[in-house]
Amino acid sequence: MHSVRFSPSLKVPFSKDLASISSSHGRSLRIRRSAVIAQMETTIAITRPDDWHLHLRDGDLLQSVLPHSVRQFGRAIVMPNLKPPITTTAKALAYRESILKALPPDCDFNPLMTLYLTDNTSPEEIKVARNSGAVFAVKLYPAGATTNSQDGVTDIFGKCLPVLEEMVKQEMPLLVHGEVTDPSVDTFDREKVFIETILAPLVDKLPTLKIVMEHITTLDAVNFIKSCKTGNVAATVTPQHMLLNRNSLFQGGLQPHNYCLPILKRETHRRAIVEAVTSGSTKYFLGTDSAPHDKERKECSCGCAGIFSAPLALSLYAKVFEQAGALDKLEAFTSFNGPDFYGLPRNTCKVVLQKSSWKVPETYSYASGEIVPMFAGETLEWVLCEK
Ligand SMILES: NC(=O)N[C@@H](CC(=O)O)C(=O)O
Ligand SMILES: [Zn+2]
Numbered sequence: 001m002h003s004v005r006f007s008p009s010l011k012v013p014f015s016k017d018l019a020s021i022s023s024s025h026g027r028s029l030r031i032r033r034s035a036v037i038a039q040m041e042t043t044i045a046i047t048r049p050d051d052w053h054l055h056l057r058d059g060d061l062l063q064s065v066l067p068h069s070v071r072q073f074g075r076a077i078v079m080p081n082l083k084p085p086i087t088t089t090a091k092a093l094a095y096r097e098s099i100l101k102a103l104p105p106d107c108d109f110n111p112l113m114t115l116y117l118t119d120n121t122s123p124e125e126i127k128v129a130r131n132s133g134a135v136f137a138v139k140l141y142p143a144g145a146t147t148n149s150q151d152g153v154t155d156i157f158g159k160c161l162p163v164l165e166e167m168v169k170q171e172m173p174l175l176v177h178g179e180v181t182d183p184s185v186d187t188f189d190r191e192k193v194f195i196e197t198i199l200a201p202l203v204d205k206l207p208t209l210k211i212v213m214e215h216i217t218t219l220d221a222v223n224f225i226k227s228c229k230t231g232n233v234a235a236t237v238t239p240q241h242m243l244l245n246r247n248s249l250f251q252g253g254l255q256p257h258n259y260c261l262p263i264l265k266r267e268t269h270r271r272a273i274v275e276a277v278t279s280g281s282t283k284y285f286l287g288t289d290s291a292p293h294d295k296e297r298k299e300c301s302c303g304c305a306g307i308f309s310a311p312l313a314l315s316l317y318a319k320v321f322e323q324a325g326a327l328d329k330l331e332a333f334t335s336f337n338g339p340d341f342y343g344l345p346r347n348t349c350k351v352v353l354q355k356s357s358w359k360v361p362e363t364y365s366y367a368s369g370e371i372v373p374m375f376a377g378e379t380l381e382w383v384l385c386e387k
């Protein structure tokens with residue numbers, strides 16, 4: 001039997017009845033208790049989660065991937081790395097409108113928009129962004145670090161410093177793709193070197209700037225987050241960086257659908273992340289980094305980085321926490337730590353996850369092609385109950 005700890009957020013149907021029956025019928029006690037535990041394992045009701053790192057893309061792809069996130073999440077921070085990138089408030093507002101238009105009817109999903117930081121972003125733009133009420137954060141992509149990052153930042157401490165100082169004034173968070181781009185640095189070390197050469201000095205320079213290190217992948221990141229004592233630095237964590245290690249890239253041949261950036265790391269790093277996240281630390285929260293790419297653009301001689309996990313996101317996180325024997329900590333990670341860090345209200349309604357096997361589809365079709373999801377064709381144990 002799995003070890004599921006008792007928690008107020010676990011739904012235990014009929015547990016009162018069973019308790020009273022148990023106390024008056026001595027011998028049946030053990031059977032009844034196990035019945036309670038079996039019930040506990042079948043359903044979990046948690047406060048509606050949010051996705052604090054999501055790629056929704058645009059056009060056909062947006063139309064097709066958005067419903068998957070809406071089904072599970074109340075809000076999402078929407079990444080700005082479109083082609084061309086969302087570099088101004090005006091573009092962010094227009095993008096937000098197209099997301100709202102693509103929503104199913106009667107849906108209260110709230111897309112929180114971001115600005116793509118460039119060497120030319122002005123401090124004035126930060127004020128405009130803040131006053132718009134719709135731009136929620138600014139995203140730092142080191143130029144060339146990841147998908148559609150070629151217009152990103154080349155010198156954070158030079159050209160961008162006045163912008164960062166304005167962000168402190170406007171209380172605008174900085175979301176960071178934390179990898180250096182120096183081609184001489186080993187791919188697997190790029191996060192660690194980024195922490196040492198950019199992130200730690202940045203936190204020292206601007207200790208009141210709210211910073212989220214996105215999609216952390218290493219023990220080094222865990223240690224860094226732990227070492228930040230101001231409460232202004234936190235991290236999002238993807239399902240793939242808690243469920244897969246770098247062997248998954250090469251298992252039985254090259255596996256393009258497990259290729260994302262930062263790249264999967266060795267098992268010791270995966271374990272460190274799972275341990276930190278399931279420990280109950282409030283500095284980590286859910287950010288899927290669901291990053292859909294057309295199947296043909298993944299399965300080719302120069303495949304894109306990005307894993308599409310939106311349709312199965314909550315099932316994957318439940319798997320991580322169950323494997324760690326920490327299902328009682330799932331809700332804080334999915335639904336409390338994010339809004340608490342960002343100073344937003346927690347969602348009020350609930351979603352229910354049920355322990356029931358389902359097979360992840362091999363592909364999801366959209367108007368212009370197909371997308372292969374994470375764990376395509378595999379069986380997962382937790383499913384989101386539809387309303
Ligand atoms: N994570 C990825 O591998 N890809 C993301 C970009 C990003 O989040 O770095 C994408 O937009 O495809
Ligand atoms: Zn990234």
Ligand SMILES: [Zn+2]
Nearest residue numbers: 055079289291
């Ligand atoms: Zn991303």
